[in-house]
Amino acid sequence: xxxxxxxxxxxxxxxxxxxxxxxxxxxxxxxIATSCRIISHQIRGGAFAGRLGATQSxxxxxxxxxxxxxxxxxxxxxxCSNCKRVAALVSEEVDEVYWLKDKPExxxxxxxxxxxxxxxxLDVNLSVGSIFSISQLPTAIDATDDRSVLRAGAEQISAxxxxxxxxxxxxxxxxxxxxxxxxxxxxxxxxxxxPDMTIPEATGEFxxxxxxxxxxxxxxxxxxxxxxxxxxxxxxxxxxMRWTASMVAEVHRILTRGGVFMYPKDAGNADMGGKLxxxxxxxPMALVVEQAGGAASTGQERILDVQPTxxxxxxxxxxxxxxxxxxxxxxxxxx
Ligand code: AHM
Ligand code: MG
Numbered sequence: 001x002x003x004x005x006x007x008x009x010x011x012x013x014x015x016x017x018x019x020x021x022x023x024x025x026x027x028x029x030x031x032i033a034t035s036c037r038i039i040s041h042q043i044r045g046g047a048f049a050g051r052l053g054a055t056q057s058x059x060x061x062x063x064x065x066x067x068x069x070x071x072x073x074x075x076x077x078x079x080c081s082n083c084k085r086v087a088a089l090v091s092e093e094v095d096e097v098y099w100l101k102d103k104p105e106x107x108x109x110x111x112x113x114x115x116x117x118x119x120x121x122l123d124v125n126l127s128v129g130s131i132f133s134i135s136q137l138p139t140a141i142d143a144t145d146d147r148s149v150l151r152a153g154a155e156q157i158s159a160x161x162x163x164x165x166x167x168x169x170x171x172x173x174x175x176x177x178x179x180x181x182x183x184x185x186x187x188x189x190x191x192x193x194x195p196d197m198t199i200p201e202a203t204g205e206f207x208x209x210x211x212x213x214x215x216x217x218x219x220x221x222x223x224x225x226x227x228x229x230x231x232x233x234x235x236x237x238x239x240x241m242r243w244t245a246s247m248v249a250e251v252h253r254i255l256t257r258g259g260v261f262m263y264p265k266d267a268g269n270a271d272m273g274g275k276l277x278x279x280x281x282x283x284p285m286a287l288v289v290e291q292a293g294g295a296a297s298t299g300q301e302r303i304l305d306v307q308p309t310x311x312x313x314x315x316x317x318x319x320x321x322x323x324x325x326x327x328x329x330x331x332x333x334x335x
Pocket of ligand 1: 092114116117118119120209245246247248263276
């Protein structure tokens, strides 16, 4: 039994005692928690250091990087490199796979991360976050080969995110449910404040960037149209809508009170396959959501079953309360 408000380390040690969590995975998760603590600190001081504006550089998706994007990436790379069983890192901010080992062994870790998601929110002082995902190499490889990191989300052994909001929270799954920790000012510890987070199956709240309405495919338009008709419409109930433009904040709200989040492939992003990235945005959030009793789909298939073809690939994302994801899956099947 995990003690109430256990520190992150106490929690991980109890997972080791109860579930046999690997000690190297514990080290790695602690290094990720440290990264999130440092990034949180950097964000809160960002305005003083004049770091909220754009840098001159662009990332692999051609987007302007914020100074804090670069800083957050450096923090993740440095701390995740501490664990000697990490074979490679894949970051939203870096084009290439970053190999840490020349001859990775079976069981070595692959760490995928978006060091600072939703960074358009930085300038306006709204929530942003970091997202991470951990998989393992099934076999040893003689030489590094970027195709080795193309593992389906179902292979993840752990995933989670940190949300930098009014407080800094860390939400983690190691495949045994979802637990939420809050960063305690003063002690500097992440403490277990939201044990066994679960997503209600039913919800009356959805999140989508509705300014893209004319770009959506028919199943998404049908769903949206029906939701906004309220009680008199075919769904027979009133819906509420939220959009924070920060996936981490949306998922955190859904884990707290339910809801459904959509960033579908549409006419404006179809050439890329969607907006959100499979390996370090959709997959980790899909594992967290499924572990909390929700569902995560592309509309066509379970996100965790998508076989990746490139480490920066994008995907359609629908996730959250099971009943609404099922409705959206049905509408896609009927289209
Ligand atoms: P980012 O990784 O460049 O920050 O983009 C991902 C973010 C998500 O957090 C969020 O759901 C979405 O982009 C917001 O997109 P939009 O600008 O269309 O509202
Ligand atoms: Mg992102």
